[in-house]
Structure formats: C-alpha cells, structure tokens
Amino acid sequence: MWILGISALLGNTFVLVFRLRSTPTTRVAKIQAMIITNLAVSDLLMGIYMVLHAVMDILIGESYFWEGRAEEWRASTTCQIAGFISVLSSETFVFLLVLLSLDRFICVVFPFSNWRLGVVSTRVTIGVIWLASVLLSVGGVLLNNLNPDAYGLSDVCVGLPFIRKSTDIREEDDTWTSNQYGIPYSTTIAGSTVSTWKYSIVLFLGINLCGFVVIFLSYIAIFIKARFVRAELGQTSQSAKEIKMALRMLLIVGSFSVGCQSSSLVS
Template sequence: MARSSKPMLLYPELFEGLVNLQVLHVYDPRLCCIRPVGAECVNREPPHPLFTCRKTFLQNTTIKVFIWILGLSALVGNAFVIIMRLRTKHETTISSVQSTLITNLAVSDFLMGVYMIILAVMDIYIGDSYFWEGRSEEWRKSNTCQIAGFISVLSSEASVFLITLISVDRFICIVFPFSQKRLGVVSARVFSGFTWALALVVSSISVAFGFLNTDAYSLSDVCVGLPLIRKQIDLYAAVDTYTKSIYGFTEFAIISGTSIPTWQYAIALFLGVNLLSFVVICLCYIAVFIKVYFAGRSAGRKSKSLDQVKMASKMFLIVGTDLCCWMPIIVIGILVQANVVVVTPDIYAWLVVFVLPINSSINPYLYTVANRVSSK
C-alpha cells in the first residue's frame, strides 16, 4: 500500500469480503487493527512507540473514569484548601508561614486538576475519530495539547519544589528551633514566588523545546514527554524473510538499527531534578524523626508516645505518597534509558494518569485534614 501524506479515513467494513487476504503491507499501523482474521500484517516502517489499537487517546474505560475522579478531586480539594487558608487568620508566624507554603502548594495541585480535566474533555470531544480519522498526530501537535503539557509540567515541578521548601522549613524549625535562619512571612512569600518563577522557566523551556524537537510532546497522547520511551533510529531496509519463505517473493521491511532517548531535557528534569528533590525531602524528614525521637526520650517519654506516632505517621504519608508519585517514574525511566526495559503504551498511560497526578489529589488531605486531626 502506498504511503500517504495524510492519514487515511478508515471504517470498520474496509476489508469486508476479502476472505482470501493473506498478507497486508502497510505504512499506517491502524490497518493492522482491523485486518481480517488470519491475515498477516507487515509494517513498512516502525510504528509510533506508543501506538495501540485503541479507538480514543485515553487508554480504556477505567482510565477515562479515574481521570475524571482524580481531576475533580484535585480541583475541589485544592480549591477548598486555598479558600480556607486565605480566610483563616493566623496567630503565630510559624502557622502563617506554613499556610503560605501550603496555599501555594494547593495552587500547583489545582493546576494538575486543570490538566487532567483538559485531557478528559478532549478525549470526549475527539472521540473515536482519533482512530478512524487518524487524528493522533493532529492532537499531539495541537495548541490544546501544548497548553496541557505546559500546565502539567508547571504544576508537577512547582509542587515538587514547594514540597521540598516545606520539608526544609520544617527541618529547620524542628531540628534547629532556636536558629534565626528560618522562614518568616515575607521570606516565605519571596521563596514561594521564586519556586513559581523557577517552575515557570522549566515549563516554558519544555514548550520551547517542543517546537524545536517534536519528540517532546508528539510522542505522547497525554502531552507530557516523560523519559519512558526511546526513539528508533538508523532505519534500513531488509528482506522480509517471512514473506519470502511463505509466499515466494521478495519484500523489504524497514527495521530500526538502534534507539536513542526521545528527549534529554525530560531526562534531566524528571530523572535528575526530581530525584534530587526527593532525596532532600527524605533527608529532612529522617532528621526530623530522629530529633523528635531523642527529644521524647530526653523528656522522659516513651519512644512510642502518641505525639511521636502522629509525627511518624504524617511523615510517612508525606514522604510515602511523594515516593509513590515520582519514584516509579524515576526508576522505570532510568531502566528505559539504560535499555533494560521497554514501557508499553498501557503502562505509560497508567503511569501518567494515576501515578503522576495522585499527589495533587491527596495533598489537600495530607497538609490540611491531617494537620487538623493532629492538632486535636
């Protein structure tokens, strides 16, 4: 089949009546999804790394349902946190500082909810024309997808930076309670503004690279160029031995000689910066736990007193959810870039929809509800 510059318009009855079709050579892998049963399908070039036979760009019904649940949860939960924090009057500097940081964190997590709702709405809007009309490339290169990707990176990086800032602030307050080098109300606002500026720069660079290198967003239907896939290069033509041995004539297939990382910037950002931030968060809370533990012993209390249990539980939730959010992506990303594992489209979709945004839905409860419960 000749290669076309535009996607083919497919329909379910395309191969109706071709009962004797034995082999199909295609440039458009969608044809392999609707070929007659028993017919062989040979791709004339390696398909998109994340290509599947799904009819819409969100993978399945479960993902479609949960992206609405997580998206609305992030929007409602973080909007509630923002409103309550802005309306609450704080009597101490420490509570005011914490409120400033948590409010900014809620704003970043609110943006993740916006990102998820954009994907959910566009999945409904595009529908199965994504498959039948071949609109995958059109969607990945669209302004809507670019905006969604920008919001996602802005939200995730601002959240990571703010959680790191909160962890460092709590580390200083608890481990060095008499230190003068701690955040005040003004400095908390300044540092929050700096984290937003840094996240804005990082996400803007993502968009800029997206225009220079289409692998940034065009390799993902969810508009985020995570370092979880590699691009096939060094393409060459080789004799299709299967076709020659079965049908007796020579055909050539396009084969990839090797693969390279799709986006070095994503590797530096998601596998480098975020890993460093997580290490800082862990070290801060380990130091806090040790400080609280020995302070309790020196005061004559049991090591498993109620206060210490509450402190340990809150730290476990904060660090644990951050671990669940980023460490799978970091670990899998390292293995993928080392050519140890290959991430399938299904795994990629589940990681982006469930793992990446889960903290945005949980953080309102961790930093507000948990604090209210522990204060009783």
C-alpha cells in the first residue's frame, strides 16, 4: 500500500507539474491537456486514499483484530473520508477516460463533423464529470449513515458489490458438540444471504462496465477506420504497423479495465 500510494502521488504530481508548465497551442492539444491533467488529479486522489490507509494501519495496528476495532474503524470519520475519496477518484477516472476516448473517436472516425469538443465545452463537461462524481461519492456516504446495518462499509471503507448479509438467522442445537463435550451447545445458522451494497453494484458493475464498453467500441472503430484509410491510400504492406496499433489499443483498453478493477476492489 505504501509503494502504490507513494508511486501514485509522485507520478501524478510529476504529470501535473509537466502539464501546468507546458502551453498547448492547438485546440486538440488544449483539450487533451485538460483531460489528462484532470486524470492525473483523480489518480492523485487514489494515492492519497492509499497512503491514508497505510497510515491508519500503523496507528491502529494489531488492536484492529485483537481488540475488535473493526466496527469502530468503519464508523469513524476518517473511514468515511477515505471512502468518499476512493469513489470520487475511481468514478472521475472512468468518466474522463470515456470522454477522452469519445473525443479521439470523433476526431478519427468523423474528422469533418461539426460535433466536436471545443475548449469551453470540454471545461464544462469536465466540471459536470467532477460534480457527478462528487454526488455519487456523497451518495455512498449518506447511505452508510442513514442505514449502517444494510450499507455497512467494508474494512477498506468502500461498500463492495460482493459484501453480503445473512438473513433468516436462527439457532439450532448442536447435538454433536453437546454429546462430545457433555454440555448444551447451540449454533447460529443463516437461511440465506442478500447483497448489502446494491449501490456499489450499480456503481462499479453498472456504470464502470458501460464505460468500458464505450471505450472498447470506440477504439475498435478507430482501428477499423485506420485500416480503411490505409487501404484507400494503397498502403497494403502495413501489417507490422497495424499489429503495433492493435497492441497499443489493447494496452489502452486493458489498462482501463485493470484500473476500474483496482479502483473498485483495491480501493
């Protein structure tokens, strides 16, 4: 956690300094610079989240297990802040990558279209993205405070899709243990389980999956468009370049899916 957190802080700080010191001149360069700068800010927030957990791990230490401080930690203000930062970072990351992919898709596939992002429209869209991410982050925190029994946070302060709650709980006599030790003993049995964090299912498995599909289809369309353009220009011996382009797009889409998984699971 320390390595990942500090690496995210240092790497994204470098990106921010580099971007803020550069002065893009063209419209496309300005748009790309704005999106990448905000991507660096969202990743920087994830670094803060990781370092915060690493610090709290040192402060709480083994008492988390031996003294049963799990509930105390989950209900703490620090944990609520960490959860807010995590969701804010991950969802902003997703939305910005979708915006970046759509901008590239329009520029390559429809180069003469009037429906293009401008500098002002990009700023407005990025502002809307941050606002939507803040609202989604606040929503998770509010749900946890309004109904902690149903929306109790996990140990990493984010309600994850696989967290389930036991229902139809009943006690039954454990005859084997009673006969073995000669004392009456009962055990607790759950009839079924239900998902306790439906909000995160919509968030991580719904919104993020839709974002992945949009990015995947956008880069597939870009690849197909590039092949058609090369064919029209008579460039038939471009197999090596096409393989290189395909691998580059596979890396982009793959890094997005890994990023989403790490945002929703590691965070």
